[in-house]
Amino acid sequence: MKKRLGSVIITMCCLTSCVSLQNVSFDELKPATITFSENVKTVAVVNNMPSTPEAYSNLLTLGYLEGDGKISAEALATALADANYFNQVIICDSALQEGNESHILTSGEIQDLADILGADLIFSLERIAIHTEKRDLYVQGSYEKWPVVYAKITPVLNVYSPLYSKPMHVLTVTDSLMWDMKAVILSDKELMEETARFVAYKLMPRLVPYWNTANRMYYSGAYTQLRNAGVAVEEHNWKEAAELWESFYRKTKSKKMKYKMAFNLALASEMAGNLEKAQQWLDKAKTYIDLDEEEGMIWEQYKNQLNEKEEDYRLLNKQMLRFKNSL
Secondary structure, three states, X not given: OHHHHHHHHHHHHHHHHOOEEEEEEEEEEEOOOOOOOOOOOEEEEEXXXXXXXXXXXXXXXXXXXXXXXXXXXXXXXXXXXXXXOOOEEEEEOOOOOOOOOOOOOOHHHHHHHHHHHOOOEEEEEEEEEEEEEEEEEEOOOOOOEEEEEEEEEEEEEEEEOOOOOOOOEEEEOXXXXXXXXXXXXXXXXXXXXXXXXXXXXXXXXXHOOEEEEEEEEEEEOOOHHHHHHHHHHHOOOHHHXXXXXXXXXXXXXXXXXXXXXXXXXXXXXXHOOOHHHHHHHHHHHHOOOOOOOHHHHHHHHHHHHHHHHHHHHHHHHHHOHHHHOOO
């Protein structure tokens, strides 16, 4: 009798060890940092940056530089138009200012621009500060130096409305780019073009909803149902995966396996767009584990991801009202 019990325990341990965590990635729409009124239909991108001399096409300047207002305004306007969020995007890439100093637009200038361009809002590029330097990177496991050009980039964008005398929002972000000097010969002109595209990329998530890659985890295993569920996940057939996981959840007597199947079912519910059901399954999964154990850490991580997604949904619904009302 003791020998039989021992063999059962060994078998259960082997089966449990066959369950492993898998990663799955998917694209999801995230809300913009700023929520604009659904009545904002037409926006204008204007170049309020200091004027700069023509960029060198055969020379790279190290140190402080101002970005090119014309190509930066064009890059941002193109990105906004491609997003298809506003009805119309107007561009005024001609410099509004003369000289190497910029200033905040006055209420009169804002009103004039809004009237001339027919814009509900004005996105004004105020400046793009660039600081370049040469650096030597060291390849891991080697003493060889790798020369790069490092650029620290800080754009400033003001959002104006003809209804207000001051900027509604002031957006700024600092990030960096690097170029491999062994692979490219960089000039000021190429630097300005790359910087313009990079600034548009960095500002877009603050202005319009954007797509982002999300990562999740689920439990798979050697059991036939779990293998089949894993195949269904690879084929993006979340309905079939959920049916297999729920069937296994109801059959198993193991608390650990019930936790893992409930966890998986929370993910399947999220993929089906039912966040309320996802939270219910995740709360049920919690009853089978100790939060101080490894499973508890994984549970906490997913709980935070679901909570963040619920908040994103609330904000995203507001930002997408413009499309619901136009149907």
